[in-house]
Amino acid sequence: MNYKNYKHIQKIVSTAVCIFLSSIYTNLNSQEYFADKCIGKWGGMMYIYGKGKIKDSVQVELVVQKASVPGTWVWKTNYLSKTYPMEKNYTLVLKDTVAQTYITDEGDGVELWNYYFNNKLYSVFETHNVMLTSTYDLQGDRLIFEVGSGKKIENRKEVTNYSVLNLQRVVFKKTM
Numbered sequence: 001m002n003y004k005n006y007k008h009i010q011k012i013v014s015t016a017v018c019i020f021l022s023s024i025y026t027n028l029n030s031q032e033y034f035a036d037k038c039i040g041k042w043g044g045m046m047y048i049y050g051k052g053k054i055k056d057s058v059q060v061e062l063v064v065q066k067a068s069v070p071g072t073w074v075w076k077t078n079y080l081s082k083t084y085p086m087e088k089n090y091t092l093v094l095k096d097t098v099a100q101t102y103i104t105d106e107g108d109g110v111e112l113w114n115y116y117f118n119n120k121l122y123s124v125f126e127t128h129n130v131m132l133t134s135t136y137d138l139q140g141d142r143l144i145f146e147v148g149s150g151k152k153i154e155n156r157k158e159v160t161n162y163s164v165l166n167l168q169r170v171v172f173k174k175t176m
Helices: 003-030
Strands: 040-050 052-068 072-079 086-097 102-104 109-117 120-127 130-139 142-150 154-157 159-162 166-174
Touching: 052 166
Parallel strands: none
Antiparallel strands: 040 052, 040 166, 052 072, 072 086, 086 102, 102 109, 109 120, 120 130, 130 142, 142 166, 154 159
């Protein structure tokens, strides 16, 4: 191969690599994140179950908006109870852009890991010997939030079982 052909092939390869890298960069920048799909104001009724029976309900508002820091969203939940009103001001932080792994930052040093699959965010954690599972499931114009909790009940061979004693569930609809 002569020098002229080598330079020509090198130029073609160089151009192809630039186009490939440019397309990856464009795809990453244009990727829509789960949190972006949730931006807005949502409302719904939370139903609270204990041991399979409904125990209570409360109107809930969720506000999701981009924060000033890239890859961060304000995730604010208002529980509109007349007896026990509560406001939870969390931040959702994108930790891995490809896998869309997030951290829910509760602001007091507590961070919960969230894992994204197929328009659904999953979190599993334990506190005070209680196992909790939390999900946000985006289904069209609805955002379904569930938190289930229970305790370790059995440990046989290689399997540890947990009860599911409590469930909180809200089917949010976008209000703004």
